[in-house]
Every structure is written in structure tokens, then in C-alpha cells.
Amino acid sequence: MQDFALTTSFIVVGVLALIFLLFIFRSSHEGGDAPGLKAEGTRWLLICAMILFTIIATYSTLKPWPHQAVAGVTGSALTVKVNGAQWYWDVSHDTLPINTPILFEVSAQDVNHGFALYDPDGRIVTQTQAMPGYVNKLLYTFEKTGTYKVLCLEFCGPAHHEMEHEFTLVEKGDFTKESN
Amino acid sequence: MTNTKQPLSMDLPHLTDSGFKTISVIMGLSALVILLMMIAGLTMRLNQAQIITIDAALFYQVLTAHGAGMVGVAGLSGAGIMWFFLSRYVSLSVGILLTFLSLFLLGVVLILGAIFVGQFGAAWTFLYPLPAVSGGAWGAGAAACFVLGLTSIGVAFLLLYLDIGVAIIRRYGSLSKALAWPLIFSGSQEDVPPPTVIASTAVTIFNTIGIVVGAAVLLATLANLYMPEFKTDPLLAKNMIFFFGHVFINASIYMSVIAVYEIIPLYTGRPWKSSRVFAIAWSAILLMVMAVYPHHLLQDTVMPAWALTMGQIISYLSGIPIIAVTAFSLLAYIYRSNMRWDLASGLLVLSIFGWAGGSVPAIIDGTISVNKVMHNTLWVPGHFHFYLIVGMVAMVFGFMAWLRFETSSKQPTGMDKVAVWIYAIGGLGVVITFLISGALSVPRRFAVYTDAWTSQTVYASGFATLLILIVTMFLLKFLIAAPGWRRQE
Ligand code: HEM
Ligand SMILES: [Cu+2]
Numbered sequence: 001m002q003d004f005a006l007t008t009s010f011i012v013v014g015v016l017a018l019i020f021l022l023f024i025f026r027s028s029h030e031g032g033d034a035p036g037l038k039a040e041g042t043r044w045l046l047i048c049a050m051i052l053f054t055i056i057a058t059y060s061t062l063k064p065w066p067h068q069a070v071a072g073v074t075g076s077a078l079t080v081k082v083n084g085a086q087w088y089w090d091v092s093h094d095t096l097p098i099n100t101p102i103l104f105e106v107s108a109q110d111v112n113h114g115f116a117l118y119d120p121d122g123r124i125v126t127q128t129q130a131m132p133g134y135v136n137k138l139l140y141t142f143e144k145t146g147t148y149k150v151l152c153l154e155f156c157g158p159a160h161h162e163m164e165h166e167f168t169l170v171e172k173g174d175f176t177k178e179s180n
Numbered sequence: 181m182t183n184t185k186q187p188l189s190m191d192l193p194h195l196t197d198s199g200f201k202t203i204s205v206i207m208g209l210s211a212l213v214i215l216l217m218m219i220a221g222l223t224m225r226l227n228q229a230q231i232i233t234i235d236a237a238l239f240y241q242v243l244t245a246h247g248a249g250m251v252g253v254a255g256l257s258g259a260g261i262m263w264f265f266l267s268r269y270v271s272l273s274v275g276i277l278l279t280f281l282s283l284f285l286l287g288v289v290l291i292l293g294a295i296f297v298g299q300f301g302a303a304w305t306f307l308y309p310l311p312a313v314s315g316g317a318w319g320a321g322a323a324a325c326f327v328l329g330l331t332s333i334g335v336a337f338l339l340l341y342l343d344i345g346v347a348i349i350r351r352y353g354s355l356s357k358a359l360a361w362p363l364i365f366s367g368s369q370e371d372v373p374p375p376t377v378i379a380s381t382a383v384t385i386f387n388t389i390g391i392v393v394g395a396a397v398l399l400a401t402l403a404n405l406y407m408p409e410f411k412t413d414p415l416l417a418k419n420m421i422f423f424f425g426h427v428f429i430n431a432s433i434y435m436s437v438i439a440v441y442e443i444i445p446l447y448t449g450r451p452w453k454s455s456r457v458f459a460i461a462w463s464a465i466l467l468m469v470m471a472v473y474p475h476h477l478l479q480d481t482v483m484p485a486w487a488l489t490m491g492q493i494i495s496y497l498s499g500i501p502i503i504a505v506t507a508f509s510l511l512a513y514i515y516r517s518n519m520r521w522d523l524a525s526g527l528l529v530l531s532i533f534g535w536a537g538g539s540v541p542a543i544i545d546g547t548i549s550v551n552k553v554m555h556n557t558l559w560v561p562g563h564f565h566f567y568l569i570v571g572m573v574a575m576v577f578g579f580m581a582w583l584r585f586e587t588s589s590k591q592p593t594g595m596d597k598v599a600v601w602i603y604a605i606g607g608l609g610v611v612i613t614f615l616i617s618g619a620l621s622v623p624r625r626f627a628v629y630t631d632a633w634t635s636q637t638v639y640a641s642g643f644a645t646l647l648i649l650i651v652t653m654f655l656l657k658f659l660i661a662a663p664g665w666r667r668q669e
Contacts, residue, residue, distance in 0.1 A: 006619040027514040054496040066548040124621040136481040153556040
């Protein structure tokens with residue numbers, strides 16, 4: 001997802017830069033008239049294209065609703081309670097099974113925090129906000145075993161960057177053995 | 181006006197000498213703060229690069245100062261640009277402008293005191309209830325000072341907008357006429373307001389609303405500092421803060437773009453027209469800039485789904501006025517215009533690229549499923565530094581360069597053209613290194629980095645240094661030229 005966002009941004013910005021450069025080089029030619037009707041036609045085409053993009057992108061990214069837990073797709077998920085406080089995470093489980101939907105119920109005790117899950121390679125896989133007085137629900141199914149880190153992604157004071165927690169992800173079978 | 185030797189001059193019938201001087205002071209001060217805060221930004225990057233080490237608490241104070249300073253001064257310089265050009269069409273009060281500046285400076289003093297004396301470091305977004313719950317890092321007094329400082333700046337803006345709103349209504353009859361609604365709805369060509377008036381009217385309306393909401397949450401924060409039993413709903417406060425913050429920082433760009441509308445035509449010989457598309461775009465901006473703010477809360481799953489959906493859709497649509505209206509018009513106007521390229525025209529054209537370009541990573545991050553893995557990473561500073569450095573600040577220095585050519589007999593030099601490229605490279609470098617780091621999941625607002633996160637920081641520091649050098653040159657050129665200035669009658 002991150003790579004897709006980066007590549008797409010670079011391509012679109014790059015094309016935009018080329019168009020600007022082209023027009024900047026053409027600007028020094030003499031004898032053009034002020035932009036006329038033809039330019040206006042192109043403009044409307046561009047506007048329609050951008051509206052069309054909005055419709056397609058909205059439909060394809062919001063259906064199904066990305067916050068699945070809120071949409072009620074929790075099924076037989078394992079519930080993990082998370083409470084953020086200055087500057088630690090209070091978490092109901094430390095070991096979790098892979099290939100099992102996990103429902104994180106995330107809240108905060110004092111100020112806003114951000115609950116972000118980093119995979120063993122150091123990439124964010126999902127996140128939600130942790131807010132006093134509210135429970136944000138986050139559904140995620142882990143695929144890799146190993147150590148996932150929780151970092152706080154909402155600035156919460158001078159030790160914000162130290163607010164870490166670790167989940168150990170194990171095979172489903174190992175998890176049931178352990179909890180029995 | 182008999183200033184005939186300069187092809188770039190414009191008629192400024194209402195602008196008095198004192199108005200002109202006040203604007204020059206506002207722009208000079210803004211540029212100075214931008215420079216100082218860029219140095220603060222470089223300091224943060226060097227710390228993240230582990231080249232220098234500053235204490236975490238101090239890092240967050242610098243972060244707070246950089247954020248508040250840059251956002252404040254973006255508003256200040258944007259207001260300066262808007263006031264300067266709007267004074268061509270309506271008569272504005274220099275007394276109010278001076279009061280605005282004084283209240284603004286009072287706010288700056290309070291904020292600096294809060295941060296560097298009181299050690300306040302809750303970031304410029306003062307997310308409730310962090311100002312009151314610092315874990316011992318700062319006291320209620322420091323937080324109150326910060327809140328009052330922001331409030332003072334807010335009051336300054338409300339006063340200025342009141343004067344502007346009244347002046348516009350006096351001249352055009354009503355705000356809807358000044359937004360060119362007769363042109364939009366019935367095609368009436370009668371007394372169509374120029375682009376500057378349409379833009380100023382829209383900004384005046386939405387930024388007034390934004391600041392009033394901001395003031396309300398500031399007062400709630402202040403009350404909570406001294407009466408902890410007075411509580412505000414954290415989700416409501418978050419909504420209000422991001423509404424205010426989003427509207428205010430965007431207003432600074434929408435005010436500054438007036439420099440492009442006014443100055444580029446002097447170079448191309450083609451007036452920037454208040455066409456129907458232009459008028460519709462500005463009425464759309466007026467609504468969208470306010471309705472889009474939920475894209476800051478996409479990871480608050482307790483938010484109603486309709487609000488998040490609206491945030492995503494309007495993020496996408498917000499690209500239309502920037503790309504299909506402003507950038508498109510600019511390119512059409514400069515095409516085969518035989519225009520002159522100098523520091524002013526170069527920076528102003530760059531600024532529209534920066535604004536449009538910055539909207540691309542912003543729009544991508546406005547998608548809920550992308551936001552899930554990008555929110556509060558350095559991707560976010562990546563996109564906003566894009567339209568602030570390469571966009572907004574380029575507008576400010578473009579305007580200041582034009583002011584210099586317009587008022588002195590100095591001709592631009594060949595160095596000026598090179599300077600635009602250096603500025604663009606420095607700015608894009610700072611931005612791209614942020615974006616790459618964001619894609620690598622490096623969190624924003626972290627004082628201490630793991631080794632894996634430092635990959636971009638050294639390049640970032642290099643680009644930042646380049647930018648600082650060139651901005652120093654812009655400022656010096658402005659200051660050297662300034663004392664000899666006066667409006668020629
Ligand atoms: C040399 C140029 C600049 C550099 C090196 C720089 C650097 C930085 C850095 C390192 C951060 C903190 C990133 C993090 O979250 O870890 C930051 C945040 C920020 N910068 Fe800049 N910056 C520059 C120019 C600007 C300009 C021109 C503006 C606005 C006009 C600006 C506005 C902001 C804002 C609003 C924040 C967010 C503060 C916060 O997270 O609370 N910056 N900048
Ligand atoms: Cu935190």
C-alpha cells in the first residue's frame with residue numbers, strides 16, 4: 001500500500017512537472033493569442049475526468065467499508081483490549097495467533113494516543129486512534145509470526161516516542177496450546 | 181502614478197504611503213520568521229539524523245515553535261498579500277492593519293514565552309486535553325500563555341476580516357455579489373468583481389468561521405487548565421481543532437494566491453479574468469475547505485461513517501479548483517505570452533506547481549484505506565511541506581521580489597533565475613525525503629529515531645541547508661532594497 005502511494009504520487013507529480021516545464025518553455029514564444037474556447041473545452045474535459053475519478057475511487061475504496069469492525073464484520077474474532085496512557089500501553093494479551101481475526105478495542109486514559117501496529121519488517125500494517133472516553137474498534141488478521149511492535153502515533157507529551165509495546169505472533173495451534 | 185519606467189507597475193489608487201510601509205514591514209517580518217523557523221526545521225532534521233542531539237523535551241518545544249510559527253506567519257504574510265491587492269478595489273483601514281499587526285505580535289510574544297520560558301511543548305495543534313496533562317513537563321501557566329497567544333492572533337484576524345468584509349460590502353453591495361453569484365446564477369456581466377475580490381470574500385467568510393470555532397475550543401482549553409472539573413468532549417474538541425487548523429492553514433494559501441492573480445498578468449499582458457468557472461470554483465472552495473476537515477480523523481472509527489466518507493470524497497474534489505482551475509488557467513495564460521522570467525514570475529509559477537503537486541500526496545492520503553498505514557507518518561509533513569514550501573512560501577517570496585522590482589529601479593539579474601531553480605530543488609528535496617520516509621512508516625513527531633529511520637535525514641538536512649541559504653538571499657535583497665522605497669505619486 002505504501003509503495004503504491006509513493007509510486008502513484010511520484011508519477012502524477014512527475015507528469016504535472018513535465019506539463020509545467022513544457023508550458024514554461026513555450027511561454028517565450030511570441031504571437032499567441034490569449035487562451036480561447038479550445039482551452040475551455042479541454043478544461044471541462046479535465047474537470048469531468050476528475051469527477052469521474054472521484055466516483056470510481058470512492059466506490060472502489062469504500063465498499064466494503066474499510067473500518068471493518070465498525071461495519072460489524074467481527075465474526076469469531078478474538079478481542080484484545082488496549083488502553084493507552086502517558087507513556088505506556090495497557091494490553092489484555094501479549095501473545096496472539098496468526099490467521100485469526102483480532103478485534104482491538106482501543107481507548108486511552110489521559111490524552112489522545114495513536115495505536116499503530118508495525119510488522120517485523122518495520123512497516124505499519126494498520127492503526128487507529130486511542131481517545132479518552134471512546135473505544136475505537138480495529139479488526140486485523142495477522143499473517144506473519146514474529147514480533148509486532150506498537151508505537152504511539154499521536155503526539156502525547158515529552159516521552160511520546162518511548163511509548164512502545166510488543167505482540168508476539170504465533171501459529172494458531174501454538175496459541176491454543178498456550179492458552180489452555 | 182507616474183512610475184512609467186517599470187513595465188511591472190500597477191495602479192494602487194487607495195494605497196497610502198503608510199499602508200505600503202506597513203505591508204513592507206509585514207512581509208519583511210514574515211520572511212525573517214520563515215528563515216528562523218526553517219533553521220529550527222533543519223535543527224529537528226539534524227537531530228533525527230543523529231548528527232546533533234537535543235533533549236527530547238526541547239525537540240518538542242522546537243516542534244511546537246516551528247509549527248505555530250510557520251502557520252502563524254503563513255497567515256500573516258497571506259493577509260499582507262491579500263490586503264495589499266484588495267486595497268486596489270476597496271478602501272481598507274491602515275489603523276486596523278496596524279492593530280492587527282500589534283495583536284499578532286503580542287500573540288507571538290506570548291507563544292514564544294510559553295514555549296521557551298514555560299517549556300510548553302504540546303505542538304501547535306494543542307490537542308485537548310494534552311495542554312492540561314503534560315506529565316509534569318510544563319505548567320498550567322505556560323499552557324495558558326500559549327492558548328492566550330493563539331487567541332490574540334485569532335482576534336487580530338477577526339478584526340482584520342471585519343474591516344475587509346465591511347469594505348467589500350460597501351463597495352459591492354453584498355457578500356453574494358462579491359462572490360459573483362449573479363454571474364454564476366444568471367450570467368450577469370454587470371459589475372463583476374475582479375478575482376482578488378472574489379477570493380478575498382470567500383477567505384473572509386470561511387476563515388472567520390474557522391477562527392471562531394478555534395477560539396471556542398481555545399477558551400474551553402483555557403477553562404480546563406484552571407478548572408479541571410470543566411471538561412470538554414475529546415472527540416468534539418478534536419473535530420473543532422482540526423476544523424480550525426485545516427481552514428486556517430488553507431486560508432493562508434488562498435490569500436497568497438492573489439499575488440499570482442495580480443502579478444502574473446503584468447508579465448503576460450493577459451488579465452486574469454473573473455470567468456464563470458472561476459467564480460464557481462471559489463464558491464466551491466468556500467464550502468469544500470470547511471467540509472473536508474474530517475480527513476484528519478479518518479482513523480477515529482467512532483466518527484460517523486458519513487463524515488469520513490464526506491472527508492474522503494471532498495479531499496478528491498478539492499483537487500479540481502487547484503488543478504483544473506488555477507493551475508490550468510495559469511498555464512493557459514503563460515502559453516506563448518512571451519513573458520519575462522525573473523525571480524518574481526519564476527517563484528509565482530513555481531508556487532502553483534507546488535500547490536497542485538502537494539495536493540497529489542494529500543489526496544492519496546485522504547483515502548481511508550491508504551490513511552490506515554500513512555496517517556501520522558512523515559507522509560503528512562511530506563504533503564503539507566510540499567504546498568507550503570514549494571507553494572505558499574514561493575508565493576510570498578514571489579510577491580516580495582515583485583515588490584522590489586516594482587518600487588525600485590533595480591532590474592532582475594541572471595542570478596535571480598538560477599535562484600528560482602535552487603529554491604525549487606531545495607524545497608522539493610525537503611519534501612521528497614519526508615514522503616519517502618513516510619512510505620517507510622517513519623512516524624511524524626518523533627524526537628528520537630531508530631537507526632532504520634535515519635536513511636533520508638541526511639539528504640533532508642542537505643536540501644534544507646540549500647533552501648535556507650537561498651531564502652537568506654531573498655530576505656537580504658528585500659531588506660537592502662526596502663529603505664529607499666516609497667510609493668511614487
Ligand atoms: C527548510 C525548510 C523546512 C524544514 C527543514 C522543516 C522541517 C520540519 C520538521 C523536521 C518537522 C517535524 C516533522 C516531524 O513530525 O517529525 C516540521 C513540521 C512542520 N513544519 Fe516544517 N520545515 C520547513 C519549512 C516549513 C515551512 C515553510 C512551513 C510552513 C509555512 C512549515 C510548517 C510545518 C508545520 C505546520 C509542521 C507540523 C508541526 C507539528 O507536527 O506540530 N515547515 N518541519
Ligand atoms: Cu504518543
